[in-house]
Structure formats: structure tokens, C-alpha cells
Amino acid sequence: MHPRVVEIGEGIREMKIRGAGRIARAAAEALKVFAENFQGTREDFTRELEEVKKYLLSTRPTAVSLRNAVYYVINRMEGDTLDSMRESVVQNAENFIAMSHEAVKRIGKFGAERIRDGSTILTHCNSSAALEVIIQAHRSGKEIKVFNTETRPWLQGHITSRILAKEGVDVTMIVDSAVRYFMRDIDIVIVGADTIASNGAVINKIGTSQIALVAHEARVPFMVAAETYKFSPETVIGKLVEIEERPAEEIADPSEFPGVKFRNPVFDATPPEYIDAIITEIGIISPYIAYQIIKEVMQFGVES
Numbered sequence: 001m002h003p004r005v006v007e008i009g010e011g012i013r014e015m016k017i018r019g020a021g022r023i024a025r026a027a028a029e030a031l032k033v034f035a036e037n038f039q040g041t042r043e044d045f046t047r048e049l050e051e052v053k054k055y056l057l058s059t060r061p062t063a064v065s066l067r068n069a070v071y072y073v074i075n076r077m078e079g080d081t082l083d084s085m086r087e088s089v090v091q092n093a094e095n096f097i098a099m100s101h102e103a104v105k106r107i108g109k110f111g112a113e114r115i116r117d118g119s120t121i122l123t124h125c126n127s128s129a130a131l132e133v134i135i136q137a138h139r140s141g142k143e144i145k146v147f148n149t150e151t152r153p154w155l156q157g158h159i160t161s162r163i164l165a166k167e168g169v170d171v172t173m174i175v176d177s178a179v180r181y182f183m184r185d186i187d188i189v190i191v192g193a194d195t196i197a198s199n200g201a202v203i204n205k206i207g208t209s210q211i212a213l214v215a216h217e218a219r220v221p222f223m224v225a226a227e228t229y230k231f232s233p234e235t236v237i238g239k240l241v242e243i244e245e246r247p248a249e250e251i252a253d254p255s256e257f258p259g260v261k262f263r264n265p266v267f268d269a270t271p272p273e274y275i276d277a278i279i280t281e282i283g284i285i286s287p288y289i290a291y292q293i294i295k296e297v298m299q300f301g302v303e304s
């Protein structure tokens with residue numbers, strides 16, 4: 001396999017490249033690199049493309065964005081000759097990456113409209129889509145404050161805090177378990193998504209569902225910022241979303257805790273009854289219309 005393809009794949013697996021949107025674009029980029037650098041026969045191309053596909057799909061299991069990106073690029077491949085097939089893969093990858101960037105910008109625009117001047121926003125983990133909403137609201141001149149969780153165990157909240165501070169946003173980092181303590185100060189919660197199931201449940205960074213529960217209790221609106229390629233066609237045909245469980249070493253050194261078991265699931269599911277709206281690039285929607293959205297993205301294809 002081309003070394004750059006492996007570099008991208010391992011980068012995704014080891015979370016050097018992370019975030020549901022970013023890993024989707026990186027997977028499309030890997031397919032583009034493969035097609036551009038391929039040497040061999042048409043038959044070899046088809047066979048190796050399948051290998052690259054399987055390899056990329058194996059890197060992280062939960063975010064459907066990655067699988068939707070891979071299917072988008074491969075299932076739309078056209079042409080009978082090797083050159084036309086290669087060109088088609090490159091073009092599809094470029095289209096997906098451009099569409100993805102554009103979607104995040106539109107989400108930011110729509111979402112920013114929903115932020116009232118003077119609001120205090122809570123976010124969790126590090127979501128480019130959620131951050132785009134916050135940053136566009138700030139750039140439009142709204143006086144906003146942000147609380148963000150540190151997000152154990154990977155501490156993606158550090159990235160979020162730094163990005164917002166650099167933008168000049170008034171940002172406060174809190175530990176994950178302080179969410180209920182601060183909820184009385186929060187006007188709106190905005191998080192991202194890795195996968196949205198056909199019943200409207202949102203799978204996002206572990207802890208998201210607890211935050212949604214606390215927001216619900218406090219009557220604080222809970223919004224999700226997610227591109228339509230985060231909706232999962234697979235869930236329509238009965239597949240369950242696999243929740244990635246990562247090594248114990250990410251939490252603590254197990255050798256220092258003899259006799260102790262560790263569990264490290266990195267995502268959880270927030271049911272639709274705790275979600276006020278999902279901000280997508282095609283509009284702000286109720287989680288209960290997830291199926292209609294999936295029908296639109298079904299064109300990406302699904303592995304059955």
C-alpha cells in the first residue's frame with residue numbers, strides 16, 4: 001500500500017487525525033493518493049482499491065462519516081478504462097472534501113443565527129462543526145461566553161479552549177464532572193456528532209449523553225451541529241452503531257492498579273428526546289426526521 005495511504009490510515013487509528021469530519025476528509029484524501037499514484041492493470045486497480053477501502057474502514061469503527069466518505073468516493077466511480085477510473089476516484093475525493101468544508105461553513109452560518117447576543121454556551125470535546133457555530137456567532141459581533149469540558153481521557157477540550165481563546169472568545173475550561181454545577185449559567189449547549197442513527201439518536205464523545213440529561217433537567221436547549229454525512233444509512237437496515245472502546249492505558253497505567261479492571265468506551269448515545277435540534281448544512285432540523293435525511297445520503301451507498 002502507498003506509504004502516504006498507510007500514514008493517513010494509522011494517523012486516524014492513533015487519533016493523530018481525529019474528529020468525525022476530519023477523518024472522513026482524510027479517508028477521501030487517502031483514496032485520492034492511492035488513485036493518483038497507482039501503477040498496474042485495471043484489474044489490479046479494482047482489487048487494490050478494495051483493499052484500501054477495507055483498510056480505511058478498519059481504522060475507527062464509530063464515526064459513520066468515515067464510511068460515508070469512503071462509499072461516496074468508491075460507489076460513484078465511473079469509467080471503463082483504468083485512467084477514467086483513477087480520474088473518477090480523484091474527482092470524487094476532491095468533491096467530497098470540498099462538500100465537507102462547505103457544509104461546516106453553512107452549519108456555522110445557520111447555527112450562529114440561533115445564538116442570542118449575550119449567551120453563554122457549553123460545548124464538549126472538540127467538534128469543528130460546533131466550533132464553527134460559536135466562531136461565526138462571535139465574528140458576527142455577538143457577545144458570547146463559552147464553557148468547555150476538558151474531555152477525559154484524550155483532553156480534546158484543550159484544543160477547543162485554545163482555538164476559542166485565539167479567536168478572542170471568552171472561554172472557560174471545566175472538568176467533565178463540573179457540568180451540572182455550571183449548568184445554571186448556560187443558555188445553550190452545542191456539541192458535534194460522530195454518527196446519527198435513523199431514530200435520531202446522536203452518538204458523540206463519551207459524556208455527551210450526561211450533558212444532555214443535565215441540560216434537559218435545567219431546560220437548557222441542547223443542539224447538535226452535524227453535516228448530513230454523519231447520518232447513518234446502516235442503522236436503517238438494522239445495524240447497531242459500534243461504540244469504540246480504546247485501551248485502558250488511555251485512562252491510567254493498569255500496572256499501578258493490581259486487581260482493577262478498566263473500561264474506556266469513547267462514545268455514547270444521546271436519545272432524540274434530549275435533543276432540541278440538529279444543525280445541518282441543509283437546515284436546522286428535528287432529530288425525529290433523521291430517516292428523511294438518511295434517505296438523501298443513502299446515495300452514498302451502504303455495505304450490506
Ligand code: RI2
Pocket residue numbers: 018019020021022124125126127128129130156191192193194204205225266
Ligand atoms: P467534528 C470527535 O470524535 C468528537 O466526538 C466530536 O464531537 C466529533 O468527533 C465530531 O467532530 P474523536 O475523533 O466532525 O475526537 O464536528 O473521537 O469535528
